[in-house]
Amino acid sequence: MSPAPAPTVSAPPSCFNFAEHLLKINESRGTKPAFVDDTEALSYADLARRVQGVSAALRQLGIRREERVLLLMHDCSDWPVAFLGAMHAGAVPVAVNTLLTADDYAYMLEHSRAQAVLVSAALLPTLTQALAQATQHEVQHVAVSRPTGALPEPAATLHYSDFKAWFATPAAQPAPTHPDDPGFWLYSSGSTGRPKGTVHTHANPYYTSELYGRHLLKVTEDDVCFSAAKLFFAYGLGNGLTFPLSVGATTVLLADRPTPEAVFKRWTEGGAGAPGLKPTIFFGAPTGYAGMLAHPQLPNKAQTMLRMASSAGEALPAELGERFKQHFGVDIVDGIGSTEMLHIFLSNRPGQVRYGTTGWPVPGYEIELRGEDGGAVPEGEPGDLYIKGPSSALMYWANREKSRETFQGGWTKSGDKYVRNADGTYTYSGRSDDMLKVSGIYVSPFEVEATLVQHPAVLEAAVIGKEDEEGLTKTKAFIVLKPGQQATEAELKSFVKDRLAPYKYPRFIEFVGDLPKTATGKIQRFRLRERERAALARLHSSDGREST
Numbered sequence: 001m002s003p004a005p006a007p008t009v010s011a012p013p014s015c016f017n018f019a020e021h022l023l024k025i026n027e028s029r030g031t032k033p034a035f036v037d038d039t040e041a042l043s044y045a046d047l048a049r050r051v052q053g054v055s056a057a058l059r060q061l062g063i064r065r066e067e068r069v070l071l072l073m074h075d076c077s078d079w080p081v082a083f084l085g086a087m088h089a090g091a092v093p094v095a096v097n098t099l100l101t102a103d104d105y106a107y108m109l110e111h112s113r114a115q116a117v118l119v120s121a122a123l124l125p126t127l128t129q130a131l132a133q134a135t136q137h138e139v140q141h142v143a144v145s146r147p148t149g150a151l152p153e154p155a156a157t158l159h160y161s162d163f164k165a166w167f168a169t170p171a172a173q174p175a176p177t178h179p180d181d182p183g184f185w186l187y188s189s190g191s192t193g194r195p196k197g198t199v200h201t202h203a204n205p206y207y208t209s210e211l212y213g214r215h216l217l218k219v220t221e222d223d224v225c226f227s228a229a230k231l232f233f234a235y236g237l238g239n240g241l242t243f244p245l246s247v248g249a250t251t252v253l254l255a256d257r258p259t260p261e262a263v264f265k266r267w268t269e270g271g272a273g274a275p276g277l278k279p280t281i282f283f284g285a286p287t288g289y290a291g292m293l294a295h296p297q298l299p300n301k302a303q304t305m306l307r308m309a310s311s312a313g314e315a316l317p318a319e320l321g322e323r324f325k326q327h328f329g330v331d332i333v334d335g336i337g338s339t340e341m342l343h344i345f346l347s348n349r350p351g352q353v354r355y356g357t358t359g360w361p362v363p364g365y366e367i368e369l370r371g372e373d374g375g376a377v378p379e380g381e382p383g384d385l386y387i388k389g390p391s392s393a394l395m396y397w398a399n400r401e402k403s404r405e406t407f408q409g410g411w412t413k414s415g416d417k418y419v420r421n422a423d424g425t426y427t428y429s430g431r432s433d434d435m436l437k438v439s440g441i442y443v444s445p446f447e448v449e450a451t452l453v454q455h456p457a458v459l460e461a462a463v464i465g466k467e468d469e470e471g472l473t474k475t476k477a478f479i480v481l482k483p484g485q486q487a488t489e490a491e492l493k494s495f496v497k498d499r500l501a502p503y504k505y506p507r508f509i510e511f512v513g514d515l516p517k518t519a520t521g522k523i524q525r526f527r528l529r530e531r532e533r534a535a536l537a538r539l540h541s542s543d544g545r546e547s548t
Contacts (some may be wrong), residue, residue, distance in 0.1 A: 054085025
């Protein structure tokens with residue numbers, strides 16, 4: 001199948017503020033709900049009023065253009081108001097993961113040099129601890145979203161306020177920003193070391209919304225979007241804010257964890273702020289889909305209004321997509337994106353899904369697979385994935401070495417390995433540091449995992465490399481069984497041998513209660529590798545003591 005032609009997308013004008021762009025294209029939608037959270041439905045008219053108020057309030061506080069504002073909030077209508085309000089003012093919102101520790105936030109406060117913090121009341125104690133640890137922070141103002149009690153007394157250098165009070169500030173004109181001006185930061189969740197502050201422009205979300213949201217997914221103003229991935233993630237930001245607002249759709253927000261029960265409730269009842277307004281598009285991750293399909297309360301198709309489902313974060317096993325399609329009559333459109341590219345650049349398409357692959361390049365993006373020598377790899381061979389497209393980040397803040405390693409001219413190195421198939425689709429082969437060489441041949445952990453989860457007793461699987469007695473790398477699988485199901489190690493090894501080349505079967509299998517995951521549900525194989533190294537160190541230490 002030949003690639004689809006790139007859509008004609010006009011470049012933003014030389015004076016372009018993304019927040020103002022969204023407000024202007026929705027001026028006629030007035031009373032239509034823009035966001036429905038656990039307590040309210042926020043209309044487009046009220047969204048514009050609040051965003052402009054926050055913009056004015058930030059300027060009155062002395063926050064200048066391009067100064068950073070840390071955004072530490074659970075998903076509710078205050079989140080998009082804060083994010084867009086900061087961009088409207090020309091400030092730079094720094095959206096951070098709400099599941100981190102005070103130590104993480106202390107680092108981000110100092111690294112970003114944030115002048116203000118917008119925080120959910122439930123996260124204020126953690127922020128307070130972080131501020132105490134970050135002795136070099138520059139924060140002067142903290143606005144608390146939906147406080148349930150009295151705010152802390154203002155300190156000599158730190159002033160607290162109710163975020164809601166900012167909404168009433170007289171409306172401000174947008175800052176006259178340029179498309180290439182810094183618009184916002186997202187911290188990458190890298191596998192090792194401190195997270196990297198990824199700097200995106202005002203134009204980047206415009207391009208992802210046009211190329212992927214509007215032209216590929218075909219999100220329309222009639223849709224109700226609901227994302228399991230939170231707004232502070234690149235995937236969730238597109239799903240729940242930039243895509244729906246770019247076409248005048250409605251977003252359902254969930255403050256708590258997207259458990260199967262919580263997701264099912266939104267599918268069948270809508271958001272609490274507007275009961276009955278059910279999602280038409282759901283954005284999830286493979287691990288979440290697996291948990292939902294195995295859940296006894298899984299609703300039937302008639303109970304939902306779903307017309308499409310999306311998946312990203314890790315490759316979707318074909319078996320999961322096929323089971324979801326069989327149950328709901330709806331395809332899962334699987335794709336891959338990154339914090340660095342802001343959203344998805346390689347994807348299946350509605351009505352054109354090749355389960356087991358990540359689909360075709362999104363029109364408007366170019367893809368190359370390169371070998372260790374930097375040259376193109378032959379079709380069918382794994383190579384490092386490089387992307388060229390208009391939504392690439394500017395840099396990692398204050399990290400020149402990593403910026404040069406990732407952003408190479410017009411190309412961005414993703415850190416993923418892929419294989420290009422004869423039909424133009426691409427198949428995931430793992431992260432560059434996850435690929436295993438067994439008996440001199442590359443083995444994709446995902447391929448083994450995708451085979452293991454086809455066993456009727458297996459809920460989840462994660463595969464890493466483990467050295468055997470001779471120091472040779474073999475595959476080890478960590479298995480989570482479905483409730484009430486049983487399987488033996490020998491049974492699972494035989495199951496894989498029957499379906500893959502013999503050298504690919506897992507030599508070691510360990511049954512576990514759960515797997516380490518990121519906040520988006522992505523399995524953290526590096527945590528399992530760390531666990532194995534620690535176990536090996538303990539074993540060697542024990543052997544040393546016994547021999548003396």
